[in-house]
Amino acid sequence: MADAAVPAGEATGISTRPSALRKFFLHNLSAKVAAIPMVATVLIVFIGCTIWTIYYSFTNSKLLPTGKFVGLDQYERLFATSRWNVSVWNLVGYGAMSLVFTLVVGFILAILIDQKIRFESAFRTIMLYPFALSFIVTGLVWQWIMNPTLGLQGTLRNLGWTGFTFDWIANPRMVLFALLIAGLWHGTGFCMVLMLAGLRSVDDEVWKAARVDGIPTWRTYISIVLPMMRGVLVTAVVIIGSGIVRLYDLVVALTNGGPGISSEVPAKYVFNYMFSGGNIGQGLAAATMMLLTVLIIMIPWAYLEFGGKGKRI
Amino acid sequence: MSQTATMAGSPSVAHDDVVEARGPRPKPFFTPKKIMLYTALVFFSLYYLFPLYVMLTTSLKTMPEIRFGNIFALPQAPNFDAWVKAWTSACTGLNCQGLSPGFWNSVKITIPSTIVSIFIAAVNGYALVNWRFKGSEVFFAILIFGSFIPYQVMLYPLVMITRELKIFGTLQAVILIHTVFGMPILTLLFRNYFASLPQELFKAARVDGAGFWRIFFEIMLPMSLPIFVVALILQITGIWNDFLFGVVFAGTQNYPMTVQLNNIVNSAQGTPEYNVNMAATVLTGLVPLTVYFVSGKWFVRGVAAGAVKG
Numbered sequence: 170m171a172d173a174a175v176p177a178g179e180a181t182g183i184s185t186r187p188s189a190l191r192k193f194f195l196h197n198l199s200a201k202v203a204a205i206p207m208v209a210t211v212l213i214v215f216i217g218c219t220i221w222t223i224y225y226s227f228t229n230s231k232l233l234p235t236g237k238f239v240g241l242d243q244y245e246r247l248f249a250t251s252r253w254n255v256s257v258w259n260l261v262g263y264g265a266m267s268l269v270f271t272l273v274v275g276f277i278l279a280i281l282i283d284q285k286i287r288f289e290s291a292f293r294t295i296m297l298y299p300f301a302l303s304f305i306v307t308g309l310v311w312q313w314i315m316n317p318t319l320g321l322q323g324t325l326r327n328l329g330w331t332g333f334t335f336d337w338i339a340n341p342r343m344v345l346f347a348l349l350i351a352g353l354w355h356g357t358g359f360c361m362v363l364m365l366a367g368l369r370s371v372d373d374e375v376w377k378a379a380r381v382d383g384i385p386t387w388r389t390y391i392s393i394v395l396p397m398m399r400g401v402l403v404t405a406v407v408i409i410g411s412g413i414v415r416l417y418d419l420v421v422a423l424t425n426g427g428p429g430i431s432s433e434v435p436a437k438y439v440f441n442y443m444f445s446g447g448n449i450g451q452g453l454a455a456a457t458m459m460l461l462t463v464l465i466i467m468i469p470w471a472y473l474e475f476g477g478k479g480k481r482i
Numbered sequence: 483m484s485q486t487a488t489m490a491g492s493p494s495v496a497h498d499d500v501v502e503a504r505g506p507r508p509k510p511f512f513t514p515k516k517i518m519l520y521t522a523l524v525f526f527s528l529y530y531l532f533p534l535y536v537m538l539t540t541s542l543k544t545m546p547e548i549r550f551g552n553i554f555a556l557p558q559a560p561n562f563d564a565w566v567k568a569w570t571s572a573c574t575g576l577n578c579q580g581l582s583p584g585f586w587n588s589v590k591i592t593i594p595s596t597i598v599s600i601f602i603a604a605v606n607g608y609a610l611v612n613w614r615f616k617g618s619e620v621f622f623a624i625l626i627f628g629s630f631i632p633y634q635v636m637l638y639p640l641v642m643i644t645r646e647l648k649i650f651g652t653l654q655a656v657i658l659i660h661t662v663f664g665m666p667i668l669t670l671l672f673r674n675y676f677a678s679l680p681q682e683l684f685k686a687a688r689v690d691g692a693g694f695w696r697i698f699f700e701i702m703l704p705m706s707l708p709i710f711v712v713a714l715i716l717q718i719t720g721i722w723n724d725f726l727f728g729v730v731f732a733g734t735q736n737y738p739m740t741v742q743l744n745n746i747v748n749s750a751q752g753t754p755e756y757n758v759n760m761a762a763t764v765l766t767g768l769v770p771l772t773v774y775f776v777s778g779k780w781f782v783r784g785v786a787a788g789a790v791k792g
Contacts, residue, residue, distance in 0.1 A: 199694030200613030203605040204621070207669065210662050211621050215628030218639035225638075234638070281523055293782070294775075295527045298534075300785065301774035303723030305740040306767045309747050310533040313540065313756060314553065324553040354533065362782055411630050418725040422744055439634040444730065449638065459632045467630055 219460065226453035234449050243454035253455065256433040263345050263434075264413040267352050271409050272402075274353060275360025280390060282361065283368050293365075297358035304355065308422025311351040312338065341431035344424055348432060351423055356412070360405055367401030368394065403470065410466055414459060435459050541565060541761035548756050564757035568765060572758050574745035581762050584742030588722055588769075590653055591738055595660035596717040600710065603665055607672025608698050612684050622669070629666035633726060644731060651733030659727045664720070668713055675709040676702060715777050715784040719770040739766050 226243055230236035247253050278296060282289060299307065314320050315338040322335040337343035337350075371394050379389040395402070417436035420426060426433040435455060442452030536553055542560040570580040610622055640659065644650040649658065679702070687697045728738035737745075743766045747759045774781050 197613055197615045200609040200615055200618075203609040203613075203694070204615075204618060206602045206661070207606045207625055207665060208621055210665050211624045211628060213643070214636055214640065214662050215624060215631060218636035218643075219631060221639045222635050234642070278526060281519060281526070284519055286519065286523065290778075292523055292527060294778075295530050297782065297785075298771065298774055299530060301719055301770045301781065302767045303725065303740050303770070305723075305725050305744050306763050307533075309743070309759065309763045310537050312747075313760060314533060314536055316756075319548060319551050319756065320553055323551045327551045354530065358530070359785055362786060366786060407630075414632055417634075418740075421725070422748070425748060436632065436634050439637075440726075443638050453638060456632070456634045456637070460635045463630055463632060467627070471627070 222453050223457050223460075226450065226457045228450050230450040230453070232447045232449070234453075236450055239450075243450045244458075247451065247454050247458065252430050252433055253435070253438055255430050256435045256438045259345060259432060260413070260416065260434050263348055263352075263416070264410075266345070266349050267356075267413055268406065268409055270349065270353055271356055271360045272405060274357045275364045275405070276395075278357065278361040279364035279368050282365055293358075293362075296361055299355045300359045302355070304418035305422045307351050307355045308419045308424075311347070311354070312423050315347055315350075338424060339428055341428050344428065344432045348419065348423060352416075352419060355419070356409065360409065363401055363405050363408075364398070367398035370401075371397050403474070407467075407470055411463065414463055414466075435462075537760050537764050537767075541568075541757055541764050543757050545755060545757060562761075564755070564761040565765070567755075568746070568758045568762035572746045572755075572762060573750060574742060575749060575751070581739060581742055581746065581765055584737055584739035585765070587653075587732070587736050587742075588739040591656050591660070591728070591732070591736070592718060592721045594653075595657045595664070595721050596714065598657060599661040599664040599668060599717060600713045602661060603668030603713070604672045604703075604706070604710075605698065606665070606669045607674075608676050608702055609694075610669070610673045611676040612697070613694060622673070625666050626670060629663075633663070637726075637730060641730065650731065651736075653732065653736050655731040655733075656727055656736070656738075659731050660717075660721050660724070663727075664717060667716070671709060671713055671716075672706070675706060679705060711777070711780050712784040715773055715781055718773055719781075722769050 225234050225236075227238055227240060228234070228236035229239045229242065282292060282296075286292065315322075315335065317323065317336045317339055320335075322333060325333040325335075337347035375393060375397070376389065379393055384393070415436060416434050417440065420432055420434050420437055424432040426437055436459065439452050439455045439459065442448045442455065444452075446452070539555070539557055540548065540553070541564050542557040542562070544557075544559075544561070544563070547555075547558060568580060569582050569585075571578050572580045610618055641650060644655040644658065647655075649655045683701060683705075684697060687701050692700070722738075723740060724738065725740045725744070728736075728741045732738060732741075743762050746762050747754075750759075777784075
């Protein structure tokens with residue numbers, strides 16, 4: 170690193186001195202002591218634990234991580250397990266819908282809010298408050314609303330609309346949409362806040378120029394403003410995406426993976442094999458696959474964002 | 483628009499208006515566009531408000547009223563019986579103590595975790611900005627990228643580490659885990675904040691002979707109240723809402739409120755009492771909601787600050 174810039178103008182030629190080793194430890198000692206938690210977190214948790222997990226995913230560990238090396242056996246078994254495959258496809262389906270709808274709804278809400286409306290802060294407060302609640306609370310409320318007999322479906326049927334059907338939570342083919350409704354309720358307000366910040370960072374001159382050129386408003390939003398918000402969009406995609414991969418609490422609270430295994434997700438698979446299935450090797454293999462997924466998403470982003478010379482994060 | 487050339491950059495567009503008119507033309511409030519706009523806003527607001535309405539009304543109803551099957555109806559005789567039951571005697575399996583132990587566990591987890599994680603991150607951010615040492619930026623970069631690793635990847639080794647430390651299944655373990663996983667975002671927050679402060683302050687204090695801790699406590703801390711508020715909001719809501727770490731590391735005796743809530747609702751035996759369930763749900767949401775409504779703009783700033791890492 171070139172930036173071992175020492176404050177207060179002290180010399181930096183560490184390695185040429187005879188007391189180099191002592192200086193390496195003692196120089197700037199308080200800062201190094203202060204950084205111990207960070208260094209420990211990085212080395213032990215983020216690097217150490219990850220490598221440990223990857224290594225033991227190649228063993229046949231059952232109740233304790235002591236098994237012997239079995240190569241890719243756990244992975245073969247993983248992809249031969251229907252529950253895992255269902256989990257993966259659920260995550261892909263839910264993830265794609267959630268990402269698209271969160272961005273679209275967030276953008277629409279931000280545009281609506283940005284129209285110099287009255288009660289702006291009231292509307293913003295209403296849209297963002299679900300984000301302050303936990304996924305457990307979110308899941309349980311929607312579980313009650315979607316209760317087929319006493320929830321929305323039952324109510325509307327009682328009120329005379331007998332053909333009304335809203336049994337997504339109990340319907341294996343629709344349960345992902347039930348998750349989606351709850352997930353969007355929780356997260357779109359946050360996306361709106363991001364997008365609103367992006368909209369408001371666009372210079373007024375751009376709008377004036379577009380108006381002068383007679384470009385319709387919707388066109389200006391899509392072809393001019395949206396591309397200018399690239400930074401915000403990338404941020405939003407990364408945050409929403411890493412949230413989707415972690416999807417766990419919401420499923421536990423709303424459906425607990427049901428009906429059957431139709432709303433299982435990878436994070437839940439990992440958890441169940443590690444802590445209640447007594448098959449650690451299998452859980453670790455699944456966790457490693459989750460890591461791989463994140464890396465596949467993250468590496469292109471990191472390359473685009475910080476590619477070449479490391480820009481300031 | 484024909485006269486584009488003359489308009490570039492000039493804000494006063496209305497050349498062809500009547501001479502005396504100044505300022506924008508007063509617009510009627512009920513234009514079709516406005517009506518559509520507010521209809522859309524109200525429509526979306528209903529989506530966001532409906533669950534809150536359902537939660538509150540259901541929690542104030544009696545079970546016969548709920549079985550009648552009208553989720554929209556207001557409670558006929560609002561009463562807090564379900565709230566009392568949710569707090570004191572709702573059952574999770576054989577254990578019928580209600581949510582209150584979970585509430586206190588969450589308090590016992592949230593307060594120390596918040597304090598410890600913020601303090602460590604503040605000192606860390608300060609060291610990263612003003613006292614860089616060889617490799618500090620590398621560690622910071624890994625820290626930020628590490629925050630994207632799914633927790634499930636590190637969960638099992640962390641269980642083993644906390645077991646080795648003899649703290650698995652205790653409050654200390656949860657506090658440690660929250661401190662570790664709160665570190666990336668909080669460090670980023672403080673680092674960016676301290677970097678935005680004028681460097682001259684730090685240099686002047688250095689020249690006057692103040693050291694690492696003295697500058698931190700006497701100069702940096704007093705100036706960083708806004709970022710502390712943001713970090714506080716982020717951590718209190720985040721830790722209160724956590725489920726995964728609580729269920730893995732806390733141990734049955736120390737389950738936080740979210741875990742107990744889920745147990746009360748999803749593993750209850752016998753006929754479900756929806757009013758008690760909803761009362762318990764409201765009670766669990768009350769702390770973060772209070773933080774949200776009290777902090778107002780600060781909350782927005784907090785979530786936005788959490789997002790600027792891009």
